[in-house]
Amino acid sequence: MLRSIHDSLEPKLVTLFRRQGYSRSDFIADAVAGLAVAIVALPLAMAIAIASNLPPERGLFTAIVAGFLISAHGGSRYQIGGPTAAFIVTVAMVAMKHGYEGLVLATIMAGAILIIMAFLRAGELIKFIPYPVIVGFTSGIALLIAFSQIRDFFGLKITTVPPDFIDKLSIYVAHLHETNFTAVLLALISIGVIYIAKHRFPRIPGPIIVVTLSAFAVWGFNLPVETIESRFGSIPSMLPSPVWPEITFERLRFLLPDAITIATLAAIESLLSAVVADGMTGTRHKSNAELLGQGVANIASGIFGGLPATGAIARTATNIKAGARTPVAGMMHAIWLFLFMLLLAPLIIKVPLAALAAILMVVAWNMSEIKHIKEIMHSPRTDRIVLIVTFLLTVLVDLNFAIQAGIALASILFIDQMMKATQIRPITSEENDPDSTSNKTIPHGVEVYEIQGPLFFGVAEKLVDTLMLFEKPPQVFILRMRYVPLIDAAGLHSLEILHERLSHYNTRLILSGVNAQVYQFIRSSRIDEKIGRENIVDHIDKAIFRAGEIMGKKI
Structure with a gap:
């Protein structure tokens, strides 16, 4: 029994090294793949932090610390971890309600919950979440992400954007007359560049082209748009010292619902990403080890001033296509990001926020599950109902409630079908x-x-x-x-x-x-x-x- 638990929690990195060793050519392939992923992850990490109403360095800290540990301790051969767009809404709401220190404690609590889930061998249970629920809340999150970028996409002068969808809509309508058409043009061109790069130059990451060219455009033509520097000032070139937040029973009790939301989302997102990686490579991940790695990474991310982290599907796919061989590629991606922050911090802050908003708009579109929504809309009526209800609750109420309600509704409808099937x-x-x-x-x-x-x-x-x-x-x-x-x-x-x-x-x-x-x-x-x-x-x-x-x- 103990041996079985040990095997299920053993990091994939250890398993691979023990079974097949590690050669110089493996390291070179992993280092090159890690560099490719780091180039993609750099603008995304900053954009996700900014979209969460937090400084861009928080995203970089997360990608470096959590990205390294998820690969080192996780159960997937190719998984790339870090901040993801799926967390934007949750992170923004928790930070607004409890402050950044509250978010840190909720992230650490979520890490502890993930570790408990790993020891309880709950990794296999995630597959029992109904598919329409997953598609419903993923597409709902995509809409919320896109909606959260309207301020920077249109260059609106709004100091604080509320987390609630209806409140966002009201404040956007009230400030729509302030639209900065230069920012809109820059954002639209950025989307076009990403689209062209994907189809004409698939080996060159579109986001890195966008941030580079847009930064030079703003500097060269003195464009009147907000940049990272104009809103946040400079960013540090080193990781912060680890700090534990203040922990009291009352704060733990108060933050527990948010910690459960973060842990649930991290578990679902990371295991979905691992499944996608398995489908692309023909490998098999270790679900409980993956949860353990996610737990360790989230605790460390909170201590080092980061955000919640999970497996990132797009970055994991990039890692595979770039020729990664082992989890060392994910660890190298974190090391490359650290070098970027160390050496390029003065240049990074010149990136316009409209370009980052455009990148996240593309991410939201890719998350929108349009193809899968169309498939489900041709499925039985019960699946359509679950999809629509989960989507609406995600957008209008709360992600955690949406998942719970979606699973409950799917269960009730399934029971009803079973009742009709049993004669x-x-x-x-x-x-x-x-x-x-x-x-x-x-x-x-x-x-x-x-x-x-x-x-x-x-x-x-x-x-x-x-x-x-x-x-x-x-x-x-x-x-x-x-x-x-x-x-x-x-x-x-x-x-x-x-x-x-x-x-x-x-x-x-x-x-x-x-x-x-x-x-x-x-x-x-x-x-x-x-x-x-x-x-x-x-x-x-x-x-x-x-x-x-x-x-x-x-x-």
Whole structure:
């Protein structure tokens, strides 16, 4: 048991080094791939921090510290970690409600929750989140990200942007007359450059072209647009010293809901990214080790003045396409970013905010799941309902609530489908299977009904209501359960109630075709003692024979 837990939590880096070693050519390939990813990550890290209403260096600190640790301790061979656009809304709201120090503590708490999830081996449970829920909240986040960039995209002079969608809409409308058309033109050109680079020069990251050319354009033509320097001043060229936030029971209790939101989002996003990487490379990630790495990284990110971190799908894909071989590529990407910050800090601050807004607009479009939304809209009605409800709750209410409500709604609709799929019906002469009762001699006064599907709380009441179908209660009621794969507490209780009500009419209950697992639960709950163990059989022939015995005794 302990060995199994150890194996599931062992970092992928350690597993690979132990099994196949590490050569000089591997390091060169990883270093080159890491450089390519760092070039993509540099503008994104700053843009995500700014979109979260925080200084750009917070994004860089996160990409360096968390990016290194996620690769070193995680369970994916190619995962690249750091700040992601999916966190923008949550981070902005937590920072606004509790201040940056509150965000740091929530991030550290989220890291601890992720580590607990890893030791509880919860990595496999993430796959049970319904697909429409994932698409719904991902597309909702994409809309919120795009909406959060309108201020810088249009160059609006708004000091503080509220986190709520409706409040944002109101303040944007109120300031729309302040539109800076130079900023709009710069942002539109930036989107065009990214699009052209992607299709004409796929090996050159579009975002780095945008930040470079836009910075030179602002400097060379003295364009009247805001830059990182004009809003935030200079940025540090070194990592800050680690600092623990003030921890009290009251603050922990107050921040717990936000920490759970961050941990949930980090777990889902990182494991989705790992799955995407597996699909691109044919490898397999270790989900629990990935959660452990995410937990360690988020704790360290908070201590070093960063933001919540998770796996980044676009950067992970870039890492794979750049020829990465091991998690060292992700560690090298963090080292390259540190060198960029150390050497290029005076140049980085010249980047215009409109260009960063354009980059995030493209990120939001790529996150929007338009293709998958179209697919789900052609799926069953229940999936469409879950998608739409999750999307609307994400945009208008809260991400955490949206996930909870989406899962709850999907579960309820699934139960409803299972209830409709599970049939409790009399046996008809139309059946043609070898054990059909149409080929059996059923004594007069015996009714045979069959359950097809699991006997759980959703259909338990339906079973009891079967008695209402009889004009005159039979002397023996045979309930065939050959197609009942499982039973829960409500199902067991319904059998007990069915037996009691039949006994009231002097009707004997016989259970036929009970499989071993279902019978074990019936025995554990001692219902077999009430029904009579001789009245629980594994085949319809035995049930009919037993009914004959009962009828004979009554005669």
